[in-house]
Amino acid sequence: MSITVLGLGEMGSALAAAFVAGGHRTTVWNRTPGKAPAGAREAPTVAEAVADGGLIVVSVKGNAVAQSLLASAGDLRGRSVLNLTDGTSFEAREVAEWAVSAGAEYLHGQIMTIAPGIGHPDSVIFYGGSAEVFDRYRSTLDLLGGRGTHISTDAGAPTLYGMAVHDTMWGALNGFLHAAALLTDAGIPVGDFMANAAPSMSALLGHLPMLASEVDSERYAIDFGALQHHLPSVDDLLRESAARGINVDFPAYTQRLVTTAIENGHAHDSYSRLIDHFRKAG
Known part of the structure; x- marks a missing residue:
């Protein structure tokens, strides 16, 4: 299976490395060249990278950038897009609508781990959008984390799931640290x-x-x-x-x-x- 990864920051590099390790032909593109992980082929342009992959994985800073890169790729008809870019649910839905109008199938994912956790069997990724894309590439997506779940046909749902986890986490952490200040002040x-x-x-x-x-x-x-x-x-x-x-x-x-x-x-x-x-x- 041929996979393209657009964006080689910490997360994008980890994603590309996981696909290579899983035995997939992996083509990558990054705005700054020379960051391709071992075993991946680096394409000089977005269009060439996209033309080389059946599944197009995007991991960049912001959904506006993600959509701009996909728009510069040329013909997306018949391609499957997996956007793993952080943002709001509104932005995810906007990219989804645009991608579908361009002839692509669209899946959005929210990664619930840091880059070193990619590939770990307990790493969670929420997916939303095309159930057909999720089912077709399920074994490939399992390379990224063993707890990947398709939660909704709504491309914005994974982002909301991620925000809900983080919202709960920050509230709990703030409460715990306030409690820790109280305890340590008492010498406990x-x-x-x-x-x-x-x-x-x-x-x-x-x-x-x-x-x-x-x-x-x-x-x-x-x-x-x-x-x-x-x-x-x-x-x-x-x-x-x-x-x-x-x-x-x-x-x-x-x-x-x-x-x-x-x-x-x-x-x-x-x-x-x-x-x-x-x-x-x-």
Whole structure:
């Protein structure tokens, strides 16, 4: 199978190397020449690189660049395009619509690992767009990560999946680092905390499917653990942080969300009721 990779940054180079290692004839193009991984053929132009591949893989900085490169390739009819470029879901859909109008089949992917993770059996890649392209090249795509999944015919869905993972990650990391500041200020090693509180910390992730169900069903009323019972603990955290001179922005933000929801009549609802706040801009 012949594959073309456009863009040889850290990720593009890792992708091309994985295809070569998998035994595929791999042609590459990069704006700055001389970066082709061992075993790959470097084409002097985008058009020549694209003409050499059945599957065209794009990994560059921004979807506007991705679309511009594909537009410079000439005839895309009969080609399968896999765009692994980061951006927004709106941009992914725009490139998809353009590519299809140019006669290509389009698949968009969101890579959930750094470059050294490409090819690892536990590396996750979300795919959206043409299910036919995904099925046709499934064994080839498995070379990039063993946990590749086609989630939707919507080319923008993989980007949203990736953003949702990162959004959750950053919230959890910020909360953990605020907690670490609190612990270390009291002279408690964070490693000791993790060793002793591991079951409680693990239970947090186990709680997410229940929150997801409540959001999807829009049924928030619960008998135990309602918002009114969160507020005293949030208040305590805020007072403890202030007394220790630790930044209070993070707990204060949570306190505002919970307090506002209770004032709006949701004292007996689950924490998932706070989705109402995040659904509104401003």
